[in-house]
Amino acid sequence: MGISSPGIGSGIDVNTIVSKLMAVESAPLADFDKKSASYLAQVSAFGNLSGALGTFQGALSGLTSVSSFQALVSTPSDSTVISASASSTAQTGTYRININQIAQSQTLGSGGYKSTTAAIGVGNKTTINFAMGTVSGGSFGLSGSALGASLSSGGLTPGSLTLNNTVIATDGSTRSARLLADAINAKSTTTGVSAKPSTTVTSATLFGGSGAANYGNVDTSGGGTYAITVGGVEIAAQASGVAAGSGLTAAALDSALAGSAVSRALADANISFTGTAADGTLQFSNADGSNIAITEVVSGTVTGGLGNSGTANVGSSTTAVGSISLVSADGSPITVGGTNPAGAGFSAGTGGAYIGASFAADASRTSGNIVIDSTNNTLQGILEAINKGNFGVTASIVSDGSTGTGATPNHLILTSTATGVSSTMKITLAGSGGNPPDPALEALLAYDPAGVQNLSQKAAAADTRATVNGIAVTSSGTSISGAIAGVNISALAVGSSSLTVSKDSSSLTTSVNGFVKAYNELNTQITSLGGYNADTKTGGPLLGDTTLRNLQAGIRRQLSSSITGLRGTSLTNLSQIGISYQKDGTLTLDNAKLQKAINSNFNDIAGLFAAVGRGTDPDVKFTSSGTNTKAGDYALNITQLATQGTLQGTLALPAETTIDADTSWTVTLNDTTPATLSNTATISLPAGTYNPSQLATLLQSSINGVSAFANAGATVTATVGDDGKLKLQSTRYGSKSNIHLVTASGTDTSAVFGSGSSVDGVDVAGTIGGYTATGDGQSLTGAPGAPVDGLKLTVTGDAIGNRGTFGFSQGYAYQLNALAGTYLGAKGAITSRTTGLNNSVKDITKQKDAFNSRLADIEARYRKQYTGLDTSIASMNKTASFLTQQFAALSKS
Template sequence: MGISSPGIGSNIPVDSIVSKLMAVESAPLADYDKKSASYLAQVSAFGNLSGALGSFQTALAGLTSVSSFQTLISAPSDTTVMTATASSTAQPGNYRVNISQIAQAQTLASTGYKSTTAAIGLGGKTTINFSLGTTSGGTFGIAGLPLGASLTSGGLSPGSLSINNTAIATDGSTRSARLLADAINAKSTTTGVSAKAAATATSATLFGAAGVSSFGNVDTSGGGTYKLTVGGVEIAAQGAGVAAGAAGGVTAAALDAALAPTTAVGRALADANITVTGTAAGGDLQFLNADGSNIAVAEAVEGSVTGGIGNSGTANIGSSTTAVGSITLVSADGSPITVGGTDPGKAGFTAGVGGAYLGASFAADSSRTSGNIVIDSSNNTLQGIMAAINKGNFGVTASIVSDGATGTNAKPNHLILTSSATGASSTMKITLAGSGGNPPEPDLVTLLGYDPGGVQNLSQKASAADTLATVNGIAVTSPSTGINGAISGISINALKVGSSSLSVSKDSGSLTTSVNGFVKAYNDLSGQIAQLGAYDPETKTGGPLLGDTTLRNLQASIRRQLGTSITGLQGTSLTNLSQIGISFQKDGTLSLDNAKLQKAVTNNFNDIAGLFAAVGHGSDPDVKFVSSGTNSKAGDYAINITQLATQGTLQGTAVLPAETVIDTDTTWTVTLNDTKPATLANTATISLPAGSYNPSQLATLLQSSINGVSAFANAGATVSATIGDDGKLKLASTSYGAKSNIHVATATGTDISAAFGAGASVDGLDVAGTIGGYTASGSGQTLTGSPGAPVDGLKLTITGDTTGSRGSFGFSQGYAYQLNSLAAGYLGAKGAITSRTTGLNNSVKDVAKQRDAFASRLSDIEARYRAQYTALDTSIASMNTTASFLTQQFAALAKQ
């Protein structure tokens, strides 16, 4: 029977011997583990370095732009009136701003409708055109009727008239349009409504009609007397005993002679503010008073008199008539006017809410979009019209509002139209046209027809208005609540009517914070680098990256960049950090001398940015810096332009006539800034309202119609239409470059040749040229340095109108910009830290493989040891058995 357990037969400690032998054999495993731990410690250390460098880069990100160092503080004294922001181009100073009007959009409302889904009209196809523009001339308000005749004797009793719920102070003395206007104007601050009295005029038929005089020769031969007065001025008089037509008698011809401007009567009338038109002899004599005062025409007769006004050869018993004027109410802000009171009819008005443009004209604004909708039997309801307008997306939004009226005959639903933008140029004009020679639907015209210079079937609830203000006494206007350009580099946001001062000063606090942020970011990184690569002589231990070349190279690169002066700066004396108080300490950190920094802020505020950010300045003001790339090198580069960027155009060849007629149902297909291959969204069909247009109106119509296409607007594509000095129409894409193009084709109706003749489209070109003699690629007006050159990634905008040499362009990269780029290079996917971390991780994997292979060999060694010692154990056990047997045998032999 064999031995079942090692050492039992021989007493040899096989397990102990093998275990000790394997402990010796396994010793290299600890080396593998130690090497792996070392690599992992370095990976962790590089992770810490990466984090610190990332934090450094984040801190620098806000310091690489000029705006971080050239901010200004704009402080209004009254922030409820306005707010303001200042850019780096603003000039410090103090300004006084007075805001008298806030911009608003126009709002129009229809009359009431019972249902929002009931058909309006018979469903005939009607094209409705919306255009936006400005009104000029005239006023917005209510034109009153002539004042009641009883006003001249009894006046206007108190409470008879109210404007916008404010009672107008009238009484028995309010007997003329002028006095009523004065009473209304006394309350204009409260009501927002002023009054203008129309000129008072006597009846056009008072002295005749149809060119025939009705003034009879005065006869006082019967012993009577006659006197004619106008506005209290004696015009003519005739004593007793004068026969009709006798010398010195009062006749139509004598009246005309007396009314001459150079006579005493003429001068007296002028002093009374009364002017004369026509003649008594011609039967059209009238007297007018421009200020709206009453004009009383009276004949005073005593005794027997014949002749006079409307009297020839018959007895004149005397006469008296008073001409009374009318007034017009004017809304200060174009809002509806509410008229009320106990007897507004005496003042010439009807109680209620109203208002319309009076004597105004409308001019479309070519910079604003216009558009068309088609209404037919499929959408001729309030809801359908609202949806069509909103879908058009051409600067007008529609909604339906209910006024809450109830009852059988109630019509509570109103279509509300609002311009999408504020400003005086957002006033609407809505025209309607039929199709196929048919007129537009009358019910749709009643609903939507609106022309500030004509019929206004919609009522204006809010007028289109600009923001009006003065800045240091200079009047400024803005279509929005933002006022830009009034003060260079400053944007003002008007909040309400009022006054405020505005202080603009250098934001030295933000600049100081930015500089301190730079110093802190560097010191934080420097401390992390020192910790990772440090050596402790007491413990004789080093940091995980002690002696690492990547760490040393990073540290050396940062210090080298900070110690090098900035090149490429033009017109500045600041080229290094020491000039603003930043210097290295003995321990390698940076310190900041705040006194020296403040001195630099005071003397070189605008130049400090160049020490930190990427800055570009050209000697040609039309060559502007856009951006740079990581491979762009600082320096001065000569700019040479061989081709300027151009716009895609369609140039007309025919001089436009005085009027161009656009037929009904005219549509043109427009392709704007199309690509290769073509993109469907870059082509649209526009509808042109039928009508007769002068050249300026035609240009405005085309520009606004094309710009009103929502697909074009969404893509940022617009056009400009202009009439040249030669009278020809030119249509141009506002974009520049090879992607700029405009093509127009006739779809239906009037042919495009009516506007352009035989004109052809010409596509735009990209800018072309060199930067510093190196090739550059053009895209629109942007010229970009080509890869591989020092100007790689340098982007410049080239405008102006000259080719050839365009001067020099200085480009510099400040310290923050350089260090940010350096950090990006170390942290990028192919950066040094990433490469080192990848290499270390691969080394850990290799060590793991080597350890696994060695561990596998240890198993074989242990098996061999066990086999050898087991065999030895067996041999010794066998020999022990033999020895025992022999001993027994020898003992037995000895006994024998």
């Protein structure tokens, strides 16, 4: 039986011997661990470097844009009235802003309906067209009827009339339309309502009618006297003792009126006249609305005169009283009340309509159609159809809360989605198949500011109205741009405020300090990772690493070189704005020198940091650049300008073009290859007769009203040229710009465009610096591989050939940001270096595992050898013991 525990039989410490031998054999393992730890330390260091460089790049990203250095600050004195923002193109200064009116949308409301789901009308197919436009002329308000007969003698008692819940001050002296208007206008600031008196006109039959006079020959032969006055002006008189026909007759009255003295006296009283007494058409009028009293003053026995022929005339007095109209200042409804509104010519209630106005559709605004039939002829169905149409009008149903038998609480409310006077609605209805529109739908929805207004205006479309330094400006929205170049003003409330636009030197200083701080933090990290500490005689984990050295050298090289490609500036290096190196390699900023540069070269500082492009041609604008774009001056040559897709009519439009009922055209706009379904839609054109301008407006707004087009940003313009021909044009430029029309039903497109055909747009083409460039619409981009790689310019104007030169420069922040990008990311140098180090660690691990496997074999061999030696010695010791015993026994014997 063998020995189970090595060394017991022989006394040799086999385990200790093998352990010490294996300690010698495994010594190389420490080298593996040392190498692996070194590599892992470098991986960790590169991780720190990547984080620091990422932070540096993040700090630079906000400094690569010109706007970071050319910001202007706009400060209103009253921030409740306006807010504002200024671009780098704005001029500094102080401006006085007065906001007189805030833009709003038009809102229309219907009468009440009992149910939102009950059928309206009989379900006849009716097409309802919504157009947006502008109302001009006329006014919005109420037209009053003739004032009460008693007004000229008794006036209008106090409390008789209220407007928008304000009592109008009337009394016994309020005896004419003019005086009533004066009383109303005295409260207009409170009520928002003004009054216009109508011209007072005497009765058309007062002096006769139908060519026959009823003014009898005046006879004072009986001893009486006679005089006739108009508005207190004596027109004619007859003394006693004059027989009929020998004195005042209708013809004599006309002669008196023709006399200069009478004419002057009437004019002084603001009274004019038309017609003649001889043919019974004589009428007097007063334009200011004052009453006109026509009085016959008689004494004694007199015959003849007004309505008198041979009978006794005892005198007469007739007073003509005018009427007034009410005008809402902001187009909102007017509420009329009081104890006797009828005395003022009005009925109690709330209302208003456009009076004497005209409507012009706005071609830039969308229009659209909905079809109502037996499937959706309810308030709810109409609401859903309008909202689904997405053509600039939203619908809602509002309940006024009325209840009980006969209550009609539900009102359809329509609101334009845009503000501004051009968002006023016109709603027209047309039947189908030669049938008229459903009368019930017409009664509900027909609305024309120049005609029938079956809906009530609850709020008028309005522009923002303001003055800037005394110059009147308007805007369809609450934003006012263009009044001050480079400044956008947001109107918040009616009121006044000053606006100061100044250089934002604080932001610029912050940006420059941010650049210095970001560099110094990165420099500190680089020094820590790759530097050597003489005191501790230790180096950083990346001491001598080529990747770190290349990064540090690249940054310093870029910061030490001057900026090239800048046009029209004297700033080409950082020292000119106070940035310089210190002995420890960090940057320092001289704020006094920076402020001096801000004061003298504010707009040029951006070129030291950001990517800047400037051309000699003002119609060539810098859009963007790429990481491979090189700084320099490049000649620009344009061989083809971008164009728009166009459908040009060949037919000179007549004075009027008739569009038949059920006319629809299929429109394809800015389609692609292969075709995209959403780029094609069918539009319905309302039946009617249109002049060329109206037809262009109808077509443009109908196409732009297609929601799929609007969502894609695709729009068209329709114009009528001097030759009377209609042109339809996509607003997009380039090879992706196109417009095609096909008749679907009704009036054929040829009735409008003749034999005109569509021409697709083309992209701009040319070279930048003599290098190939790719056009896309009006954008021209330098081709890859060239110095202009990624340089993107927007080319407008109408000239081809040489378009001057374009200078492009890359500021320090832009260059360093691009440099950092080459080290970061999946393909960056740091990632590549880290990957290599990790792979080295993996290789060392494999080598270590293989070496450990060999050590196991070596240990097994050592144990086998020393176990065998142990066994042999134990056997020999056993033999020696036996022999010793035998020899001892022999010796005794």
